[in-house]
Amino acid sequence: xxxxxxxxxxxxxxxxxxxxxxxxxxxxxxxxxxxxxxxxxxxxxxxxxxxxxxxxxxxxxxxxxxxxxxxxxxxxxxxxxxxxxxxxxxxxxxxxxxxxxxxxxxxxxxxxxxxxxxxxxxxxxxxxxxxxxxxxxxxxxxxxxxxxxxxxxxxxxxxxxxxxxxxxxxxxxxxxxxxxxxxxxxxxxxxxxxxxxxxxxxxxxxxxxxxxxxxxxxxxx
Numbered sequence: 607x608x609x610x611x612x613x614x615x616x617x618x619x620x621x622x623x624x625x626x627x628x629x630x631x632x633x634x635x636x637x638x639x640x641x642x643x644x645x646x647x648x649x650x651x652x653x654x655x656x657x658x659x660x661x662x663x664x665x666x667x668x669x670x671x672x673x674x675x676x677x678x679x680x681x682x683x684x685x686x687x688x689x690x691x692x693x694x695x696x697x698x699x700x701x702x703x704x705x706x707x708x709x710x711x712x713x714x715x716x717x718x719x720x721x722x723x724x725x726x727x728x729x730x731x732x733x734x735x736x737x738x739x740x741x742x743x744x745x746x747x748x749x750x751x752x753x754x755x756x757x758x759x760x761x762x763x764x765x766x767x768x769x770x771x772x773x774x775x776x777x778x779x780x781x782x783x784x785x786x787x788x789x790x791x792x793x794x795x796x797x798x799x800x801x802x803x804x805x806x807x808x809x810x811x812x813x814x815x816x817x818x819x820x821x822x823x824x825x826x827x
Contacts, residue, residue: 647820654776656763656816657697662731663687663704664722666738680708682737685809693817702729723773726766733775734764737812741781744800752789753797755804757782761812778815782807 663686665679672678683704690698707729711717717725726734739759746752763776784804814821 646823648823650814650819650821652817652819653778653815654763655697656694656733656735656776658731658733659699660729660731660733661690661698661701662707662726662729662734663701664707664725664734664736666718666736677708679711680704682739682805682809683707685805686735686737686812689809689813693813693819697816702731721773722762722764723766723768723770726764732766734762734766735812736762736764738762742804744797744804746789749789751792753792753795753800754789755782755784755800757804757808759808759812761815776815780808780811780815782811 663683665682667678687701687704690701710728722734722736726732737759738761739757741756741758743756744753746754758781759779761776761778761780762774764773765775766773768775782804784800784807790800
């Protein structure tokens with residue numbers, strides 16, 4: 607096993623999306639109804655001040671996920687990059703091309719056994735955003751005709767210049783559901799549209815860790 611900071615999980619695939627943001631909802635306008643409730647919003651402070659001259663986004667995909675989504679890592683990186691461009695301008699100056707990262711992962715079979723910081727240094731990155739997803743599903747549990755997308759992950763920011771053992775600057779957890787209030791019938795929405803929504807929301811949630819933002823107030827029932 608590689609010298610990782612935490613156990614590897616799975617990464618999901620995302621299709622290209624039209625990033626038409628609805629006010630305060632974080633979903634493309636195309637997907638607002640019926641997913642977004644008109645509820646109160648709250649201000650949430652960032653958890654970490656991510657800054658980087660040259661950032662490497664390093665996703666991991668387990669074999670079970672790669673079997674269905676061979677392009678998983680590259681596609682999720684593209685979504686996170688879009689969120690970084692929109693929300694971390696001036697703080698993250700350059701992100702390494704996900705195509706370059708994907709080629710490295712395909713040609714370097716032993717990369718999962720290497721420390722994240724070492725991989726970052728190979729790309730001359732000063733910071734690495736490592737993404738490990740532990741869950742990705744589109745179907746509602748125990749249902750063959752209801753959708754509810756779910757994605758869950760641990761994320762980590764690594765400083766490639768730090769002494770060994772001190773590289774980790776931040777570790778966090780991300781968990782999203784779409785729709786977040788109820789499942790939706792498979793005849794009401796296409797699988798591709800739901801996939802776009804869950805990956806957009808996932809990338810948004812990842813980058814939310816690094817900037818002040820608004821979140822919907824969830825009412826306990």
